[in-house]
Amino acid sequence: MLKIIDKYILKRYLATFSVMLLMFIPIGIVIDVSEKVNKMIEKKVPLSDIMVYYIDFTIYFANLLFPIFLFLSVIWFTSKLANNTEIIAILSSGVSFQRFLKPYFIGAAIVSIFALLMGFYLVPSASKGFNDFRYTNLKGNSQTRETTDIFRQINANEVIYVSNFNPVSKTGFNFVQETFKDNILKERVTASRIKYNEETKDYTLYNYKKRSIGAKNDELEAEDKKNNKYNFEPDDLTPVIYVAETMTIGELRSFIAKEEKKGNANVNTYLVVLYKKFSLPVSAFILTIIAVAVSSMKRRGGMGVNLAIGIVIAFTFIFFDKVFGTMAEKSSISPIFAVWFPNIVFGILAFYLLRNAKR
Template structure:
């Protein structure tokens, strides 16, 4: 690599890191100011608070990676343009494509970092962030996926709960039905089902088991019944954020299992899966757009470039959110919802790059 490449690459990485160091503390301060009352009210241990904000940092840094990068590239490239350094580079015989190379190398480094965060660090941070939120900040609320959950576990077993309290691991109005050769063999009803984690058992309240006989049914009743089931506690109803807390391999297995059960939330889970790969790609697209927009010296200076960049960033976020909601709430394909913004902005990047070369 030549001096020009190292010069731009160092500015690329340094400005991006500085952007993270500037905005993340601001985000933490605003979030802390909003939640400090509930944290003090619930007397949260200091160690848990610090761990929560570490998870908060990783969680949101991963989500906003492309936007932080986009603004940082516009910032330092605009400074190069205002100092006529870009003109000097291009006037020396360097083509615009050659000028873009160190930016793409920097984008590759950031994309690798985004993949590592998405596959390994972000899932753990998401779990810690959401668990803390529901434990202390959203007290009285539960991370319930939905009510009236009906699930077919396999060819023979079906379960139902009207609601599920994730914090206390309690399901209400529990029903378990076992079939053989399409005939009901027995049915279990209970007002509540509670998972006892220490003993890995389920405790049923007002337990009633009806075995279907050829002539008469056999009924077994008990005020409380401890038993074991073949399903996991998450099978009752996964929490809203469960897909975000799983590693890539576990997420694929979870999606496959949920598809077999006919889950109505497959779109949400697949969005999380596809975004692990769409975010790194968006890093390259937004880098090209940022360079094409900010490498021109304008009469208004850096302010104009930043204004244009912020507008593009807001449109990108709008597309990402609107298509994400469509995939979650309808049958809109998640893969299209995730990749369509990249496709549109990829075309925009090629158009701007073509004009920038001129």
Template sequence: MLSILDRYILRKYLGTFALLLLLFIPIGITVHLAEKIDKILDNEVPIIEVIKYLYDFTIYFANLLFPLFLFLSVIWFTSKLANNTEVIAFLSSGVSYYRFLRPYIIGATIVCISALIFSMYLAPKASKGFNEFSYNYLKKGKQDRDQNNVYTQINDNDYIYVSYFNVNENIGSNFTLEHFEGNEMKYKIAATQIKYNPEDSTYTLFNYTKREIGKTSDILERSQRLDTVFSFDLEDLTPVTYIAETLSFTELNDFIKKEKARGSSNIGRYEVVRYKRWSLPVSAYILTIIAVAVSSVKRRGGMGVNLAIGIGIGMIFIFFDKVFGTMAEQSSFSPFIATWFPNIVFAILAIYLLRNAKR
């Protein structure tokens, strides 16, 4: 059962966190809208689409930066408790420092569970709307979706390659499809250009060549133009880098399994997204303990010193998270280690600061 102390600190914990979100999210929306408003006006985006975009951006922004908001909110209200000598009063009444931490841990648990549900199921929908708006209406996004040197395994036997694919026109250059049975290639299809026809989900090949590999001689088939169907989807030719962010937890697991079977080169990026959905919510505990340890001591400079220390630690945490995440996406560095390393480092820091604060 929660005591008066627990309820008091827990109310401050959750209330200050919610208040900080309500204060900073509108600022983030305003800055982002000011940056993109010229492109939105140039593309004559309907107002309802802009409203949906801002809603998706709000969820996307809150999910991305909630650890920093939580960290600063805990430092803010705990510093106020320390400056008002309330922390000293609690501890002088016979409450141990670890007992003093209990409502903070309860609050971190509530935030962690909420963040898990949020990141697993709600944030992916917002991320999809946010990214699709960017690619549909913002000029830079449309350019970024064009793909170079796409090579992927679409099933156990077939591999496809295009040197360039234009998303706006659904046209690719230097297309090849190689079919293997075991370790032997049975046939190879090549075309200087491939075009996807969305009205009937067919493909048109230009300067088409099919070579069937025989034991003694090959069979060659040529055509200037060929309309055909393939077992792969358009998405296999246009792998979208943000796709993992738009999938729920179960969908993401199935997607990664499918991409591993295909030999996708973006597995590191997808796994970073998956592991972050666990590591960021868990960071609520670590950042809460660090924030309490830093701000529960009354300092000469008051709240300003605590906030300065807190902002510095928060920026370092985000820096670590981004750097190691990028390393895992663009190299063979383990995505699991990359996403959990900041938590491990800051957990060690939390233990050290907690011991000092206890003294």
């Protein structure tokens, strides 16, 4: 059974976190609107689509930034408890520091479970709506640059390329397919545009050209428009993070297994997205411990000092998370190690700070 003090701290924990989200999400929306309003007006985007987009925007970024919001909110209300000497009163009554942490762990567990379920099922749908809106209505905006220069090796002998791809209309531009045998180019297909047909499960190529390379002479074929079946899916042309972010946990696992069999060079990027679904909620516990350890001591300078320390730690955590995530995607470093390394480092820091806080 929770005691009165547990309920008091837990209520402050959840309430401050909720208020922090409600304060910062509208700020994010205002900034996003200011950046995109001209493009929305130019494209004459319906108000209903804009409203749905910002619902997806809220879910997407709340999930992405919730550990930092949680961290700062814990520092905020724990510093207030310390400045009001409430923590001293609690510990002086015979409550151990470990026992004092109980409501914090309960709060972190509630937030983490909610974030885990959101990451598995709700966030993928929000991510799809968020990205679809950008690709449909904001084309030409800097946010769409990740669609350019997409290379994929679809099997041991074939590679494909598009200069850019729209996942919503399933249309790519400046398509190239090259077929090799014993590392020698045997066939090259080009098209100014390629579009996937949902009903027939094939592709329409515009300004189609095919060169079959022979020992002495090449064979050339050209048509204004040609339908072909290929052994790759539109997802193979979709930006790698975008397609992974839009899948539920079951879909993502199946997708990764399929791509591993095909030898897709981007598997590490998909694995980073998968592992982050599990590591992000764990970081809530680690950052909660650090926040309590940093802010439970009454300091000269008050809450401002604790918040300054907290912001430095928060940005350091983000730096580690981004750097090692990128390293896993672009190098041979293990994705699971890269994703969990920030939690390991900050877990050690949490243990050290907690031990000193007890003293």
